[in-house]
Structure formats: C-alpha cells, structure tokens
Amino acid sequence: MEDIKFSxxxxxxxxxxxSVEMLIPYSREQVWQVITSYDTLSEFIPNLVKSNRISNSESNFLLELVGFCEILNFPFSLRTVLEVVENFPYAIDTQMVEGDLQSYSGQWRLEEVEQKKNQTLLSYSAEIVPKLTMPIALLERQLNRLLPINFSAIRQRLDIIYAGNSQIATPK
Known part of the structure; x- marks a missing residue:
C-alpha cells in the first residue's frame, strides 16, 4: 500500500x-475536487454506502454519511450527519450534529508541498467518542483497516479522473 501515515x-x-496523512502527486485543487464531491463519495470509498449533501449552502452545509462493514461476520452500519465548513482549498472542518457516535469532529487539510510541484499533503484528523454500547476495540480495529483503504481510494479516484496530469509517474 502507498505511503500512508496513520495513528x-x-x-x-x-x-x-x-491522524492520517498521505502525499499525493496532484495539485491541491485536483485533490479538493475529489474529496468535496460529496454526493459521489460512496461510488469510490469502499465502506461508504451513502453520502448525501442535505443542505445547499456553498461552504457551510449538512452532509449525511452511512458507512457499512462486517465486524466478526456481523453487519455493522454507522450513520452520521455532519456540519461541514469548507475553507477552499485549504481545509474542511466537520462536526457531528446527529448520528451513531457519542461525538465526532474532524478536519481535512490540504497542503501544497513547496519543493515538489503539483504535490499535495492530504491529512485527516478526528476526535471520536463512540457510544458506550459500541466496543471500542472493534471500532479501533475497523478504523485501522478502513482509513488507509479510504485514502488509497481517494488516490485511485484522482488517477482515474486526472490520468496523465500527474507530475509523477504512477505505477499501474
């Protein structure tokens, strides 16, 4: 798997x-276009079954996300409604307003890498508190497995959309 730092x-x-971060060989604007395609995220993020922008304000809106996975062969679904605040093209702040967690807040950051043209450091950080009925060890195991997969899916989507526009050759 690509060089993804996760903790x-x-x-x-x-x-x-x-905390997750990954260096991506695309411009900040290209990465922004992919991670803010909210209504189509479930088409390329493997564990996301629904992504729906609820309100239509330009940079401050509600977003419903529904994730699904199997934990110990049992189906598990997690729904959140997030307040999203965009600061184009630098950051996206999210705060849960309702959902299956006790609390959640997160931030996506996009930083240009000065010494490497058309490279973006994409990072995600979040604070999560599950409800007491959710086994924390199982949640951690799923996060360890799924977040790197999700970051790889973002990179793959960029490769599909912008093939040939990257400044770095990508392995096929």
Whole structure:
C-alpha cells in the first residue's frame, strides 16, 4: 500500500484521536475536487454506502454519511450527519450534529508541498467518542483497516479522473 501515515491515540475513557496523512502527486485543487464531491463519495470509498449533501449552502452545509462493514461476520452500519465548513482549498472542518457516535469532529487539510510541484499533503484528523454500547476495540480495529483503504481510494479516484496530469509517474 502507498505511503500512508496513520495513528490512533487514546484519550480519556473512550475518546480516540485519529491522524492520517498521505502525499499525493496532484495539485491541491485536483485533490479538493475529489474529496468535496460529496454526493459521489460512496461510488469510490469502499465502506461508504451513502453520502448525501442535505443542505445547499456553498461552504457551510449538512452532509449525511452511512458507512457499512462486517465486524466478526456481523453487519455493522454507522450513520452520521455532519456540519461541514469548507475553507477552499485549504481545509474542511466537520462536526457531528446527529448520528451513531457519542461525538465526532474532524478536519481535512490540504497542503501544497513547496519543493515538489503539483504535490499535495492530504491529512485527516478526528476526535471520536463512540457510544458506550459500541466496543471500542472493534471500532479501533475497523478504523485501522478502513482509513488507509479510504485514502488509497481517494488516490485511485484522482488517477482515474486526472490520468496523465500527474507530475509523477504512477505505477499501474
């Protein structure tokens, strides 16, 4: 798998801090176009079954996400409605307003890499507190498995959309 840096840190009780980052050989604007295609995210993010922009304000709106996976051969679904605030093309802040977690807030950041033209450092950080009925060890295991897959899916989507526009040759 590509060079994806990922960590989960424990906070008080059930609180977890997530951090994921990956260097992507596309411009910040190209990466922005892919990660803000909210209504089509479920077409290329493997564990996302629904992604629906609920309100239509330009840079501050609600987004419904429904994820699905199997944990120990049992189907598991997680729904959140997020308030999304965009700061084009630098950051996307998200805060849960309702859903299957006790609390969630996250941020996507896009940073140009000065010494490497048309390269973007895409990072995601989040603070998650599951409901007490959700086994934290199983949630951590799924996050460890799925978040790197999701970042790879973003890179693959960029390769499909912008094939030939990357400044770095990508392995086929």
């Amino acid at each position: 989960i840190k424990k906070g008080q009780r059930y609180k977890r801090y997530l």
